[in-house]
Amino acid sequence: MGVDRKAAIGDAAIEVIAAQGMRGLTHRAVDRAAGLPAGSTSYYARTRSALLELTAARMIELDQKEVEDPREGSLAEFLGAVVHAAITEGRTRVLARYEFALEATRRPELRAGYDAGGLALRRQCAEVLAAAGSRSPEGDTRVLIGWLDGSIFDALAGTGSRRPPSKDELTAGARAVLTGLGLAGV
Structure with missing residues (x-):
């Protein structure tokens, strides 16, 4: 479940960044966008830097899937x-x-x-x-x-x-x- 939750958080963070820019990226905004209970994003990415890293890793993962087809x-x-x-x-x-x-x-x-x-x-x-x-x-x-x-x-x-x-x-x-x-x- 952890991998799926991380993917959901990454996907939600991508949506938040695209809609609101980097300034709009907060743990709470990602929780809301992912439909997760408050604090869920903080559990997987304690700091803003960790959240950015998780999001970047998710984008790379999605990019790789796209070109591997x-x-x-x-x-x-x-x-x-x-x-x-x-x-x-x-x-x-x-x-x-x-x-x-x-x-x-x-x-x-x-x-x-x-x-x-x-x-x-x-x-x-x-x-x-x-x-x-x-x-x-x-x-x-x-x-x-x-x-x-x-x-x-x-x-x-x-x-x-x-x-x-x-x-x-x-x-x-x-x-x-x-x-x-x-x-x-x-």
């Missing part, structure tokens, strides 16, 4: 689907991640955990690109992650939020980036 179709279709999922059903988690990213620029204790999750995803991306024939997987990963992050940010917080792209538009964008990297047809 078996890929159907081309790499461009997979990437288009991942970005589309991030701007639709994953919107709350991405908004919370933006809050974490900004907070990590001011709080070094958050930076390590935040970067660990991002580096793990970058390693996976480099492996996929290497398998697809990239001659420079690390460099190509930087370009591809830049497109992914930029597309997501624009659709959620930028001017593109007025009309977020469709899955087909995102797939076309991914295909254009992959073609530019010399990975046409993947």
Whole structure:
């Protein structure tokens, strides 16, 4: 039950951060959002730092599950689907991640955990690109992650939020980036 309770607390904290920002993240707010008795969050995460760590770990866990799903179709279709999922059903988690990213620029204790999750995803991306024939997987990963992050940010917080792209538009964008990297047809 402890793991499920921690996941519920992490999920609720993500919702609180996305809705209210980092300042809104309190143990009580998470208890309310999770529908738990008062003091439940404090039992699993005594301090604010511990709550932030628990939340970051939950975001990383959810990110890993998302990219571990078996890929159907081309790499461009997979990437288009991942970005589309991030701007639709994953919107709350991405908004919370933006809050974490900004907070990590001011709080070094958050930076390590935040970067660990991002580096793990970058390693996976480099492996996929290497398998697809990239001659420079690390460099190509930087370009591809830049497109992914930029597309997501624009659709959620930028001017593109007025009309977020469709899955087909995102797939076309991914295909254009992959073609530019010399990975046409993947």
